[in-house]
Amino acid sequence: xxxxxxxxxxxxxxxxxxxxxxxxxxxxxxxxxxxxxxxxxxxxxxxxxxxxxxxxxxxxxxxxxxxxxxxxxxxxxxxxxxxxxxxxxxxxxxxxxxxxxxxxxxxxxxxxxxxxxxxxxxxxxxxxxxxxxxxxxxxxxxxxxxxxxxxxxxxxxxxxxxxxxxxxxxxxxxxxxxxxxxxxxxxxxxxxxxxxxxxxxxxxxxxxxxxxxxxxxxxxxxxxxxxxxxxxxxxxxxxxxxxxxxxxxxxxxxxxxxxxxxxxxxxxxxxxxxxxxxxxxxxxxxxxxxxxxxxxxxxxxxxxxxxxxxxxxxxxxxxxxxxxxxxxxxx
Amino acid sequence: xxxxxxxxxxxxxxxxxxxxxxxxxxxxxxxxxxxxxxxxxxxxxxxxxxxxxxxxxxxxxxxxxxxxxxxxxxxxxxxxxxxxxxxxxxxxxxxxxxxxxxxxxxxxxxxxxxxxxxxxxxxxxxxxxxxxxxxxxxxxxxxxxxxxxxxxxxxxxxxxxxxxxxxxxxxxxxxxxxxxxxxxxxxxxxxxxxxxxxxxxxxxxxxxxxxxxxxxxxxxxxxxxxxxxxxxxxxxxxxxxxxxxxxxxxxxxxxxxxxxxxxxxxxxxxxxxxxxxxxxxxxxxxxxxxxxxxxxxx
Numbered sequence: 001x002x003x004x005x006x007x008x009x010x011x012x013x014x015x016x017x018x019x020x021x022x023x024x025x026x027x028x029x030x031x032x033x034x035x036x037x038x039x040x041x042x043x044x045x046x047x048x049x050x051x052x053x054x055x056x057x058x059x060x061x062x063x064x065x066x067x068x069x070x071x072x073x074x075x076x077x078x079x080x081x082x083x084x085x086x087x088x089x090x091x092x093x094x095x096x097x098x099x100x101x102x103x104x105x106x107x108x109x110x111x112x113x114x115x116x117x118x119x120x121x122x123x124x125x126x127x128x129x130x131x132x133x134x135x136x137x138x139x140x141x142x143x144x145x146x147x148x149x150x151x152x153x154x155x156x157x158x159x160x161x162x163x164x165x166x167x168x169x170x171x172x173x174x175x176x177x178x179x180x181x182x183x184x185x186x187x188x189x190x191x192x193x194x195x196x197x198x199x200x201x202x203x204x205x206x207x208x209x210x211x212x213x214x215x216x217x218x219x220x221x222x223x224x225x226x227x228x229x230x231x232x233x234x235x236x237x238x239x240x241x242x243x244x245x246x247x248x249x250x251x252x253x254x255x256x257x258x259x260x261x262x263x264x265x266x267x268x269x270x271x272x273x274x275x276x277x278x279x280x281x282x283x284x285x286x287x288x289x290x291x292x293x294x295x296x297x298x299x300x301x302x303x304x305x306x307x308x309x310x311x312x313x314x315x316x317x318x319x320x321x322x323x324x325x326x327x328x329x330x331x
Numbered sequence: 332x333x334x335x336x337x338x339x340x341x342x343x344x345x346x347x348x349x350x351x352x353x354x355x356x357x358x359x360x361x362x363x364x365x366x367x368x369x370x371x372x373x374x375x376x377x378x379x380x381x382x383x384x385x386x387x388x389x390x391x392x393x394x395x396x397x398x399x400x401x402x403x404x405x406x407x408x409x410x411x412x413x414x415x416x417x418x419x420x421x422x423x424x425x426x427x428x429x430x431x432x433x434x435x436x437x438x439x440x441x442x443x444x445x446x447x448x449x450x451x452x453x454x455x456x457x458x459x460x461x462x463x464x465x466x467x468x469x470x471x472x473x474x475x476x477x478x479x480x481x482x483x484x485x486x487x488x489x490x491x492x493x494x495x496x497x498x499x500x501x502x503x504x505x506x507x508x509x510x511x512x513x514x515x516x517x518x519x520x521x522x523x524x525x526x527x528x529x530x531x532x533x534x535x536x537x538x539x540x541x542x543x544x545x546x547x548x549x550x551x552x553x554x555x556x557x558x559x560x561x562x563x564x565x566x567x568x569x570x571x572x573x574x575x576x577x578x579x580x581x582x583x584x585x586x587x588x589x590x591x592x593x594x595x596x597x598x599x600x601x602x603x604x605x606x607x608x609x610x611x612x613x614x615x616x617x618x619x620x621x622x623x624x625x626x627x628x629x
Contacts, residue, residue: 171470179461179479180469186445186456192407193443197457198431198522199464207466 001278004146006271011148013270017226019262020161021047021219025239026246026258027168028215033244034252035176036208037188039096042083043243045103046213048235049076050220052110052119055230058129060118065132069221076217080210088205100237111232124231133225157226164222165259168215173255175211184208185253245307251317260318268306272299342382343574348587351378358383358526358557359435364403364413365581366396373399374410375581381526386548386558388568388589391578392602397561398440400578401530405437406430417526432459436524440531440561444511446504450495453503453514454486455479457521486521493517493547509540516547527551529560533567545571569593577601 013019025043032038053072057063063071083102087095109115111122119125137156143149150158175181183204186194191201224230246265250257276295279285290298310317346352357380366374374396381387389397402408404415406427415422417435425433445453455461461482462468463475490496493513498506506514512532519527532548533541541564549571551558562568568575568589575592577585579601585592592598 174472175466175469178469178472179455179463179475180466182448182452182456183464185448185452189445189447190443192427193439193445194456195407195427196405196431196437196439196443197518198428198436198459199456200426200428211466 001282001284006274006278008147008149009274010267010271012150013266014263015158015162016150016266017154017157017161017222019266020158020165021223021226022243022246022265023165023259023262024161024168024219024222025216025243026250026261027165027172028212028219029243029247030252030255030258031172031208031212031215034247034254034257035181035188036184036205037092038088038205038209038212039092040099040209040212041096041237041240042099042101042103043212043216044235044237044239045099045106046076046079046216047220047223047239048103048106048110048230048232049079050217051224051230051235052125052220053217054221054224055120055125055127055129056118059125059127065129068129072217072221073214076213077210080206080213084206084209088202088209100240103235103237103240107232107235110230110235119232120230122232124229124234126229128228130225130228154226157222161222161226164218168218169255169259176255180204188253245303248317249307249310251320254317254319257317257319264318268303269299272302342385343588346382346574348585348591350583350586352380352586354380354382356383357381359404359415359417359559361404361415362413364400364410364415366399366403366408366410372581374403376400376413376578376583379576379583381557381559382574383557384552384555385573386552386560386571388572388575389559389561389578390563390565390568390575390592394580395578395601396581397578398530399581401437401528401561405435405528431522431524434523434525435528436519436522436526437528438512438515438519438530438532440534442508442511442515444503444506444514446502448503449500450490450503450506450514451483451486451499453518454490454521455482457518458482458485459522482521489517489520494543509536512536513540513544513547516544520551524556526557526559529558529562531561531563533562533564541567565593 025047028046029040029043032040032043050072053075054065054068057068057071058065079102083095083099087098110119110124112119113121115121134153134156137152139152139155142151143155176184183194183199186199187201187204195201223234242265246261247258248261249264250259250261273295276285276290276298277292280287280290280292280295342355346354359379359381361376361379363378364374364376365372389400391397399408403410403413404422406422406425406429409424417430417433420433422430422433431437445456448456461475461478463472463479468474487496487499490499493516495506495510495514495517498510503511503514512535516527516529516532529548532544536544545567548558548560560572572589575587575589576583577592577595577598584597584601585595587595
């Protein structure tokens, strides 16, 4: 078994592009679910809106890339308004139903043959829409060390990506520790009580939905740019549930938990996959038990097992406060 | 304190002892407010005036519509008909948060402490006009820090009065049921209300805390605030209220000072039924036992 290769792959994934994307998506979800108690099951929809806004604006309509970011943010605000206006006055579960359906509607529309010319159908859009971004890449060659490797483009995406994560995390930290954040947390606990104290709960919930959604769409920008392509099926409900996994791994309502959660998530996925793959190839695991082609599925099974154990032995997540969670039982 | 009490009694010197009577200086006026749930009329209040600066109790048997009436007045529920006003301002179609902002703050029958916020955060949340509660300003702490310090000072002052100061950094969920009731009242005061509406403030509170809650409520009157409360604990009603309004089956059936209410035949009927003091005769007794036997046989 090539342990150096395993370490290289695992480390690369732990701080890599996917980790950045999932961290950003989970930061947005943390705003919704962790701080405000909004059950958003359509975070993938916000990522899709961000990703497609960039790809379609640049590739189909020839809009400059940096303007397409503004379009993406504007679109995600509109998407949040469409989701929020009818549902935020209602009980929490209605938002869950509407968001999961809306995200699926977006995916189905983007992959439909009707809009093939604009949205690219089920193949999505591939091209060079990230050119303007990569033109700024100061790295002429990639990072090539014995334990970590990035191509020149990935290195640029990762550095810009982590910078964005750092800035947004800092802003989140300021916001959730402000009186504004206090109102959000209070809404999570009991919105009727907050109303009785003279706060416009609907407005705060809408602000939270929009901010978390915009952060989600920024994750979508990174997703699209890093691959220079968008594909509808990348934005399925599985993406939303992975984002929840990341958030719960780290512990909801903690500013750093999305980052740590995303790192652990990708560390485990890649580590388990590489270990299994090498073990099968080297013959440590017999072919009749796990074939090379089954490794991809098995890693999710093991991941699921790990999550179950986490929920049993550390239900508050890595960063969560067990005392706080026990209180939630409303004893 | 005593003097204040006398004054409150004076408010009612010339008030008629009848449902819907006119008050000297009403802070809250409700007119033909009704609410149906399907075929059931939960609330059907012809007219009610609540005197400013006094403690008014709203009593009635279970299912009389007291809490529903509270919900209607504070915007948590919408009536089928009716108008009501607070300080002369019509409150029809005004959402709950604006009702609170106007100075009419309520508490809930099932205490709504914000569990995963600390006691002091519960208090600070309720403060009015904190600039840092706007999204944009939240990003610039220097715009609200000073105000936040003032709010914390005021919160601590009130918490001291309510003897919750030792708990200020505990999560609200860690408080006992009675302490949560105290916290809810203390928190309502942070909104600086003119009218405080308490929905069963004594439910589940032990006798020692009860006494301190009573004192706090009397203290509110001394500060010139108006209190309207729903309560089943008759000792409390008798002890602190200046005026009692009785509801039964959605309607107001009697009004008056506490002493007049306990002897009011209609009130006794509403609570205990029309034949509560009639002796059981031979006939009805055998009916009852027959029913009982029938039940056993089944």
